[in-house]
Amino acid sequence: MKKQAFTNMVIAQSGGPSMVINQSLVGAVLAARAKKVGTKIGKILGARHGIAGILGRDYVDLRKVDGKKLLAIAATPSSALGSCRLKPTAEDCRKIFEEFKRLKVGYFFYIGGNDSADAARIVAEEAEKDGYPLVCYHIPKTIDNDLRSCDHTPGFASAVRFVASALKGDDLDNRALGGVKIDVIMGRDAGFLTAGAALARAHRDDGPHLLYFPERPFSEETFVADVQATMKKFGRCVIAVSEGIKDETGASIGAKFAGGEKDSHGNVQMSGTGALGDYLSRVVKEKAGVKRVRADTFGYLQRSFPGVASKVDQKEARTAGAAAVKAALAGQLTKGTIAIVRKPGKKYAVAFEPQPVANAAKYTRSLPDAYIAANGHDVTKAFLDYARPLVGELPACEIL
Amino acid sequence: MKKQAFTNMVIAQSGGPSMVINQSLVGAVLAARAKKVGTKIGKILGARHGIAGILGRDYVDLRKVDGKKLLAIAATPSSALGSCRLKPTAEDCRKIFEEFKRLKVGYFFYIGGNDSADAARIVAEEAEKDGYPLVCYHIPKTIDNDLRSCDHTPGFASAVRFVASALKGDDLDNRALGGVKIDVIMGRDAGFLTAGAALARAHRDDGPHLLYFPERPFSEETFVADVQATMKKFGRCVIAVSEGIKDETGASIGAKFAGGEKDSHGNVQMSGTGALGDYLSRVVKEKAGVKRVRADTFGYLQRSFPGVASKVDQKEARTAGAAAVKAALAGQLTKGTIAIVRKPGKKYAVAFEPQPVANAAKYTRSLPDAYIAANGHDVTKAFLDYARPLVGELPACEIL
Numbered sequence: 001m002k003k004q005a006f007t008n009m010v011i012a013q014s015g016g017p018s019m020v021i022n023q024s025l026v027g028a029v030l031a032a033r034a035k036k037v038g039t040k041i042g043k044i045l046g047a048r049h050g051i052a053g054i055l056g057r058d059y060v061d062l063r064k065v066d067g068k069k070l071l072a073i074a075a076t077p078s079s080a081l082g083s084c085r086l087k088p089t090a091e092d093c094r095k096i097f098e099e100f101k102r103l104k105v106g107y108f109f110y111i112g113g114n115d116s117a118d119a120a121r122i123v124a125e126e127a128e129k130d131g132y133p134l135v136c137y138h139i140p141k142t143i144d145n146d147l148r149s150c151d152h153t154p155g156f157a158s159a160v161r162f163v164a165s166a167l168k169g170d171d172l173d174n175r176a177l178g179g180v181k182i183d184v185i186m187g188r189d190a191g192f193l194t195a196g197a198a199l200a201r202a203h204r205d206d207g208p209h210l211l212y213f214p215e216r217p218f219s220e221e222t223f224v225a226d227v228q229a230t231m232k233k234f235g236r237c238v239i240a241v242s243e244g245i246k247d248e249t250g251a252s253i254g255a256k257f258a259g260g261e262k263d264s265h266g267n268v269q270m271s272g273t274g275a276l277g278d279y280l281s282r283v284v285k286e287k288a289g290v291k292r293v294r295a296d297t298f299g300y301l302q303r304s305f306p307g308v309a310s311k312v313d314q315k316e317a318r319t320a321g322a323a324a325v326k327a328a329l330a331g332q333l334t335k336g337t338i339a340i341v342r343k344p345g346k347k348y349a350v351a352f353e354p355q356p357v358a359n360a361a362k363y364t365r366s367l368p369d370a371y372i373a374a375n376g377h378d379v380t381k382a383f384l385d386y387a388r389p390l391v392g393e394l395p396a397c398e399i400l
Numbered sequence: 401m402k403k404q405a406f407t408n409m410v411i412a413q414s415g416g417p418s419m420v421i422n423q424s425l426v427g428a429v430l431a432a433r434a435k436k437v438g439t440k441i442g443k444i445l446g447a448r449h450g451i452a453g454i455l456g457r458d459y460v461d462l463r464k465v466d467g468k469k470l471l472a473i474a475a476t477p478s479s480a481l482g483s484c485r486l487k488p489t490a491e492d493c494r495k496i497f498e499e500f501k502r503l504k505v506g507y508f509f510y511i512g513g514n515d516s517a518d519a520a521r522i523v524a525e526e527a528e529k530d531g532y533p534l535v536c537y538h539i540p541k542t543i544d545n546d547l548r549s550c551d552h553t554p555g556f557a558s559a560v561r562f563v564a565s566a567l568k569g570d571d572l573d574n575r576a577l578g579g580v581k582i583d584v585i586m587g588r589d590a591g592f593l594t595a596g597a598a599l600a601r602a603h604r605d606d607g608p609h610l611l612y613f614p615e616r617p618f619s620e621e622t623f624v625a626d627v628q629a630t631m632k633k634f635g636r637c638v639i640a641v642s643e644g645i646k647d648e649t650g651a652s653i654g655a656k657f658a659g660g661e662k663d664s665h666g667n668v669q670m671s672g673t674g675a676l677g678d679y680l681s682r683v684v685k686e687k688a689g690v691k692r693v694r695a696d697t698f699g700y701l702q703r704s705f706p707g708v709a710s711k712v713d714q715k716e717a718r719t720a721g722a723a724a725v726k727a728a729l730a731g732q733l734t735k736g737t738i739a740i741v742r743k744p745g746k747k748y749a750v751a752f753e754p755q756p757v758a759n760a761a762k763y764t765r766s767l768p769d770a771y772i773a774a775n776g777h778d779v780t781k782a783f784l785d786y787a788r789p790l791v792g793e794l795p796a797c798e799i800l
Contacts, residue, residue, distance in 0.1 A: 072798035078572030080800040169704035172478030274674010299696035304569035306795035395706035398472035400480040
């Protein structure tokens with residue numbers, strides 16, 4: 001690769017925030033600020049609210065933020081630069097390159113999920129078409145864990161820590177007062193986070209007793225039978241259900257109740273409403289004949305609750321940010337993403353590999369069949385073995 | 401007081417669980433197990449599911465549980481003995497005394513809120529009527545903080561830690577993506593827990609920007625105007641609203657959507673549904689003209705999430721349990737509760753005072769006027785000064 005004409009960089013965050021997306025931001029900024037021989041980064045500009053900040057010329061000078069503050073930002077949930085959900089058009093890209101030219105920007109880093117990777121891909125491809133000299137890297141983030149390029153994505157393990165901790169406490173609450181408890185968990189298309197709820201279990205009869213994923217068609221009839229069987233077995237029932245469950249035709253059940261709001265990537269908004277939980281409650285009350293039924297929708301707390309992040313996740317998110325800057329400076333790819341690859345062997349270890357951005361963009365992956373139990377409403381040991389090293393120890397809970 | 405004829409004790413938990421109700425259980429058990437001169441406790445029986453466990457002869461022998469396990473139970477959220485929501489009838493009381501006589505029980509401890517205190521009062525008064533020799537103590541617990549006998553109740557500060565932490569993260573999430581975020585918080589009649597959300601604020605423009613309490617009539621019109629004013633000021637708006645808000649006539653707004661389920665104390669079930677949040681979302685979308693509106697109902701996580709309990713709360717809950725046993729053995733009252741009284745002075749300190757059980761029973765207290773801002777949608781400095789020492793430091797969050 002030829003030497004970059006411009007050495008300034010822009011970094012931004014996009015899509016849903018997570019508990020560790022700021023770790024990636026700070027990892028990238030610290031790597032860009034590191035003094036070393038060879039190619040160097042000039043200005044480090046943080047664009048506020050993703051691409052919107054570039055189009056609106058709204059930046060934070062990230063060379064001027066002192067190291068102590070940067071570390072505090074890293075430990076803070078949500079996207080410190082602000083976020084957006086914007087699919088750039090070719091016209092947006094022209095404006096972005098004009099702005100980049102004005103600012104002498106040769107490096108662009110975009111932290112986010114599959115839609116953000118797709119936005120980065122579009123920007124990179126349009127730059128190539130236009131002959132604008134840009135090295136563009138996507139840095140992975142999503143609590144949904146659905147990037148095809150990653151064994152697991154930064155943000156996922158911390159969200160699982162929240163969900164599994166919540167289920168642990170909620171199961172104890174249900175143990176005390178009985179009945180059926182339904183917990184609705186984020187994940188529009190992938191059941192990874194709902195599967196993570198299974199990590200809450202420690203004792204034989206601990207919940208969640210039933211888990212429902214978008215990867216298996218949801219039938220009211222089977223659901224009612226599952227609940228009745230669990231009530232018979234344990235005298236109570238705790239359920240973890242993905243907000244993304246679909247009926248036999250593949251239509252989202254939650255979307256029916258969610259008002260139909262869509263972002264510019266075409267995703268229907270599903271969180272931020274208790275309607276799916278309330279519907280499932282009604283089903284259990286009316287068809288399973290259970291009197292005490294409660295539903296909670298965990299909502300935005302799953303991605304933003306402070307103080308519960310996974311240590312492994314924090315470290316990996318930081319490293320992924322740094323890896324993108326290093327790969328960009330090394331000139332390995334001009335349109336890249338950082339893939340997180342698990343190394344074979346008993347001891348948990350990962351590698352951070354530069355890969356073409358298209359590997360992370362647009363299309364997502366689902367919870368693999370090997371992680372879903374044959375009955376369709378539980379996880380397998382393979383899933384637990386996959387998830388445990390990422391999530392770490394949960395608070396110990398004892399029963400009488 | 402004459403020496404108790406029977407020296408065995410029964411202890412039970414009742415009402416909604418909390419993060420520290422097991423601290424009170426363990427505090428009482430350890431005090432009862434302590435070797436010392438004078439009156440001694442014989443058997444220590446934990447009745448499962450409150451009074452229901454006595455009527456159904458379902459006990460745990462708490463002398464046999466080893467110390468290490470007891471300490472693990474203390475640190476575990478929810479009610480380890482199980483709970484119930486049962487107002488004992490005179491006939492129930494007769495059955496309880498028959499059972500107590502069979503087991504040679506002279507001491508009864510009941511951990512719970514105002515309804516549980518009322519249940520303890522009923523049992524104690526019926527025992528007196530029947531001439532059954534019983535020393536009966538209520539041990540305070542409620543996340544609602546609405547016992548008239550306590551400066552604050554065990555369970556409250558830990559629930560505030562959850563709520564304020566959640567609001568901290570949620571405010572950062574709203575900062576990143578904008579719009580209006582509504583968080584519905586527990587508290588059927590008292591706004592203490594909703595007020596606690598204000599502890600989340602650290603920076604000038606931090607949310608929650610608006611707080612709504614059951615103590616002030618909720619008007620859709622004022623609400624819409626408040627939201628519009630906040631959107632104008634900050635370009636975004638985070639709202640903490642009590643599940644117990646009432647309209648001008650005093651009718652609960654949430655109860656309209658909650659299905660009308662009642663317990664034997666006559667309380668309408670309100671948590672475990674997202675309906676109030678969804679209603680408020682619709683109001684903001686339709687009448688305040690805001691496009692991005694999300695609502696989360698924190699639900700049962702507020703009282704059961706492991707790992708976030710307040711250290712002060714844990715210690716005080718333990719001490720309250722021990723104080724009840726000590727007071728019962730000292731023979732100060734036969735129908736008692738442990739009041740938590742804040743000592744005057746700058747340094748935070750409390751005393752645990754035996755008081756008549758009637759002081760805690762049935763009637764609740766509200767968030768005092770002095771804690772509600774003149775505008776009706778915020779707290780005063782007096783509230784923050786009151787709550788901060790109980791809750792402790794929250795996770796630090798930094799903004800760019």
